[in-house]
Amino acid sequence: MFIKGNIIHTPTREKFEIFPKGYLEIAGGKVVALHLSLPKGVSQAEIIDYGELLLIPGYVDLHVHAPQYPNMGIGLDMELLPWLNTYTFPEESKFKDLQYAKKVYSRFVHELWKYGTTRSAVFASMHTEATDLLLQLFQESGLGAFAGKSLMDRNCPEYYVDTTENALAGVRILADKYNQPNALVQSIITNRFAPICTDELQLGIAKLAFDYNLPVQSHLNENFGEIAWVKELYPDALSYAHVYHHFGQFGQTPTIMAHCIHNEESELELMVEMSIYAAHCPHSNTNLGSGIMPVREFLNRGIRVGLGSDLSGGHKLAMNEVLVHAIQLSRLMWGASNKKQAALTLAEAFYLATKGGGEFFGKVGSFEAGYEADFLVIDDTGLGMPNTSIEQRLQRYLYVGDDRNIIKRYVRGKEVAEPTIY
Ligand code: GUN
Ligand code: FE
Secondary structure (H helix, E strand, O other): OEEEEEEEEOOOOOOOEEEEEEEEEEEOOEEEEEEOOOOOOOOHHHEEEEEEEEEEEOEEEEEEEHHHHHHOOOOOOOOHHHHHHHHHHHHHHHHHOHHHHHHHHHHHHHHHHHOOEEEEEEEOOOOHHHHHHHHHHHHHHOOEEEEEOEEOOOOOOOOOOOOHHHHHHHHHHHHHHHOOOOOOEEEOEEEOOHHHOOHHHHHHHHHHHHHHOOOEEEEEOOOHHHHHHHHHHOOOOOOHHHHHHHOOOOOOOOEEEEEOOOOOHHHHHHHHHOOOEEEEOHHHHHHOOOOOOOHHHHHHHOOEEEEOOOEOOEOOOOHHHHHHHHHHHHHHHHHHOOOOOOOOOHHHHHHHHHHHHHHHHOOOOOOOOOOEOOEEEEOOOOOOOOOOOHHHHHHHHHHHOOHHHEEEEEEOOEEOOOOOOO
8 A cells, every 4th residue: 555645754853754745655554665756566546645735653642641531621720739639539530430431531532533643651540440441442443552540559539549459450450351462452550650559559560560561651750749759758769760660660661751850860860771761741741830841851861752641731632732832841941041951843842742652652653664554644725824845834734733634544554433432
């Protein structure tokens, strides 16, 4: 199969690679090659022609909370810990009710589809059954995802706290059911964050991660109150990151740490050593007043970085908007640092929203040979004055466009149809 269009992607973060009116050759759900002109002997029947439209890799949301979808755009007047207790835990506790879960989660998956997020790393509520349902809805949809039930067995309100046994049993059930090699939808160990998991749970999680070879996701260094709380609970630990490391959940299997704003030198070094993926969540960090993640510092050190919406700390699932906000925050950082911290370029931010986070899922987020053929078809007709350069068309769509410009979504070479809302 050959897909024709104006192809643009970032195999490296330094610059865009562009194939004007090029051909994306796909076989077995993977990219075979990019061509500037049609190879000889290919028949018209093998071509899907998108004319002047843009072809870009699908977006990757490396950090998002599905059960916070009902809170999207509301309750954004507090900092992290009071925000969790006031808005977030009360909402998430409702997912004990499977009918409610189906209603919300089917809408959530539909929204990811709408905004062109073809892969995501998702926190569900602490409920095993509702998380199972979310994973089923992802399977039905054809979108890729790693999703896990939030593990939390202490220091939570009594209406929303799990038992250690139930938390661990749930991880096992979901891993047995979903974690087949190469599956598009899999479960992931979702350590909500260190202060609300007992040591017993932490040790149990690490064993399961090791036994099943499960990836891990958690939160790290988001907020000063949170960091002080971890320090109080683990006064002897070298750092917050070292608490996860001590409990075998810091890169022992592939690991995402969300936020990573206020880091110590030893933590940055550990992230490099353990190949941690940092999920930068600019909307959320702004809304909750958490701080500005030093993304340039991470890139300079070679730490892997992707972008996350962190809904509902973040207020939008649209990854083009998250990407733009990452640039904007980095430009504020550049000004505030008296130009010491270079801002993100457009190509760098685009890379973070595609290949940067995509690599957590394997060969995802780029059109290099062997990469999974996840892509979007973008119709930017009518956005501003007509522009000749493909890179400028992409930039304008990213800055002022929205889901209405996304006219097709493909995952592993297959078009993804609009998911059902229940
Ligand atoms: N830390 C622990 N839980 C959460 C959450 O739901 N959202 C954010 N932003 N940080 C967290
Ligand atoms: Fe989060």
